[in-house]
Amino acid sequence: MKILYLIKTIARIIKYYFFGYKRYLNIFLLIIKHKPKKIIEIGVYRGTRSLEMIECAKIFNTDIYYFGFDLFDDFENSILNKEASKKPLSIKEIERKLGKHNNINLIKGRTGVTLKSFLKQNKMSFDLIFIDGGHSIQTIANDWKYSERLIALNGVIVLDDYYLNNNKIIKKYGCNFLLKKFCKRYVFKESLFCDWAKIDNKKVKVKMINVIKKK
DSSP states (O other): OOOHHHHHHHHHHHHHHHHHHHHGGHHHHHHHHHHOEEEEEEEOOOHHHHHHHHHHHHTOOOOOOOEEEEOGGOOOOHHHHHOOOOOOOOOOHHHHHHHHHEEEEEEEEEHHHHHHHHHHHHOOOOEEEEOOOOOOOHHHHHHHHHHHHEEEEEEEEEEEEEEOOOOHHHHHBBBBBHHHSTTEEEEEEOOOOOOEEEEETTEEEEEEEEEEEOO
């Protein structure tokens, strides 16, 4: 099976490099480097990234523990504008997509509630946390607050939605504020690749940020 996951991962890397969404190559590169066994994804959406992360990680480890947080069936259309986000699939649809893999845990609800509860009950620390849920500063700040307490030593927190060329957008959305607020406590590294995204009907350049806590 590891050979199959390797082939799939190579095919996905080629697809993203040549056909768009290059910033997602960052996820593959991090998994290849850090070989995570325990993964959290905040913002599952359609489960595409979920499947890619799990199968890439299984090149190196047979048992991968995945926890995916999203609103799923509780998503309301009023959230679309507030969070500049997209409607996720239902839990049942994601379960079908990831169904052949073991240790899949999908947690429904607002992360202000679900992550807080998870932190109290969970005894694991995680090797990789990918934050790509709601895009408002408030929601990202909440997701960051709990993620930095769940990440393992030498683990990596990956934040999508680092915007490069629009100060008005940065005041409302994205993770740019974290770099200023926590720059002395963490090592922030920009991903190599960037894409164009549309936020509030404006095109902006977007990258990922990889975060490692200083010892």
